[in-house]
Amino acid sequence: MTNFKQIDRKILADLSKVSEKNSFINPELYSKYQVKRGLRDLDGRGVLVGLTEIGEVHSYILDEGEIIQVPGRLIYRGYDISDLVKGFTEDDRFGFEETAYLLLFGHLPNQKDLEEFNQVLAGYEKLPEDFARDFILKSPSKDIMNALARSVLALYSFDTNPDDTSINNVLKQCLHLIACFPSLAVYGYQALSHYHGNQSLFIHSPRPELRTAENILSMLRPDSNYTKLEAKLLDLALVLHAEHGGGNNSTFVTHVVTSTGTDTYSAMSAAIGALKGPRHGGANIKVVRMFEDIKNQVKDWEDDEEIERYLTQILTKDAFDRSGLIYGIGHAVYSISDPRTVILKDYAAKLAREKGLDNEFNLYTSVERLAPGVIAKFNKMYKTVSANIDFYSGFVYKMLNIPVEMYAPMFAIARIAGWSAHRIEEIVNAGKIIRPAYKSVAQRQNYLDLSERI
Incomplete structure (x- = not known):
């Protein structure tokens, strides 16, 4: 039985390599065929695929065809969330x-x-x-x-x-x-x-x-x-x-x-x-774990230069999880500000005072302030980045003693x-089943009998 498991792992490992190799698509083809990866345009605008009256995410205005970034707004059924x-x-x-x-x-x-x-x-x-x-x-x-x-x-x-x-x-x-x-x-x-x-x-x-x-x-x-x-x-x-x-x-x-x-x-x-x-609802867990790492590695939480140096190490994949991401900073839609973050931050400050966690809250605000500038030095960006709601929500849940799970x-x-x-x-409002297009870029091949295959 043990031998079978060893053989099975080897077969699976070999098949995994084959599967990975034959699943790769040349990134240049996405530009060639103007594929909207993530259903987003290169300038950050979303590809319009539907209409809704329920929620609106507003982050820019168009002025003679030019995108002008504005503070973010979140609207529920026509009412501003604030x-x-x-x-x-x-x-x-x-x-x-x-x-x-x-x-x-x-x-x-x-x-x-x-x-x-x-x-x-x-x-x-x-x-x-x-x-x-x-x-x-x-x-x-x-x-x-x-x-x-x-x-x-x-x-x-x-x-x-x-x-x-x-x-x-x-x-x-x-x-x-x-x-x-x-x-x-x-x-x-x-x-x-x-x-x-x-x-x-x-x-x-x-x-x-x-x-x-x-x-x-x-x-x-x-x-x-x-x-x-x-x-x-x-x-x-x-x-x-x-x-x-x-x-x-x-x-x-x-x-x-x-x-x-x-x-x-x-x-x-x-x-x-x-x-x-983790790219959606699990993002705030990453933020909390990143801050645990920052608290252990940054000696002086009030030293902007030391914080910037460590954020740079995170960005260059030399620290934390080596992903090159400063979690909680940036959003697919919002640029100047995430309105949810603005609201939650004020109330998080109140609870931090009640819990005696002012120093940790101040560290969060320092990273929020410094991270966009650090990111701008290393990455080519089509828009400004700011803290999203995941940046503070994990901290709030932690203060509420809610388990990370x-x-x-x-x-x-x-x-x-x-x-x-x-x-x-x-x-x-149903009319049709939602079925977007995918273009096949696979080469045509001639069928081979089993005895002729290598």
Whole structure:
């Protein structure tokens, strides 16, 4: 048996080399055939592939055909995100639920609408009987995003009408997923912590009188305790992550998969798979790990020159993970500023003061200030770069004592609201299955009989 495994590894290694070699495409061909890699033009503008009324990401204006970079704006259903945040924070209330309502139904709820919506979500929070035990605890995953996707697919089996794509049924399914995503994610983490980390197992049920952010902290912590500022900051993070236009990868996946006519559970599990990737929802983990490295290597956190030297080493692939990337700096759309970062940074500063982490927060602000200049010295850029939301969100989650394994799932808990709105929008406006073109650049070959092949 051991010998077979050794042979199997060798065969696999050889086949891998063949597969890699024959999958390579000359990069020059992408320019020759004007392929929009990443569905983006060379000047950074996205290739228009659809229309939406749900979210808008604004980062430039056109003046006589010239792109003029402007401070970034994020707009939900016509409302600027800064106005939405100002509204619920000044009223000292939670904002994620009314944000989800806005994204789904296109208008801000009044007091009665919001109370009824919260009641609906509370009614959908409960998982099917024995679901946590049979589908989460009995088969703990080492990755919570995979556990979350598996749980979503498993819920298909408990739906009496899972393939009905009428708006009434899809809305019901989406509301259920929005409501139960916190439980699915947190229970997935508790199973991981217990069975793979030898920690005590805590399973707290969601409480209907609590809002989403409060329930997450309550279910995640052994004693279920949290401060008001902690819950408000987590709620803010959920609001800022809830939607980002139709072109972000996981939302585009939602549109693509929905356009096939498939069920809600399949579409949402596909979106989770997209969000899991380190280039998308997993980016804030990289930021936190990069800063742990910076804190260990930079002796004086207030010395700009020392920080710049180390950022240069990261950029030249001589430090950290040797990728040449300063994580959390730069965005596919935003240039001068990411509005989510601007908002989250202010509230992160408040929590840092409460936690006694001012020095670490100041290090973040120094890197945010210095990194664009360091990058500009080494890379040819078509636009300005600035800190994106991943730059501070990981730091916020760390201050909230949220385990790193939960960072990407936190993103999913928020973004399911946006995915749900986009799925409904795609169904309502569906015309064709989304199928972009790929040009084959393979050479034609003559068939050879098996006996003639080398």
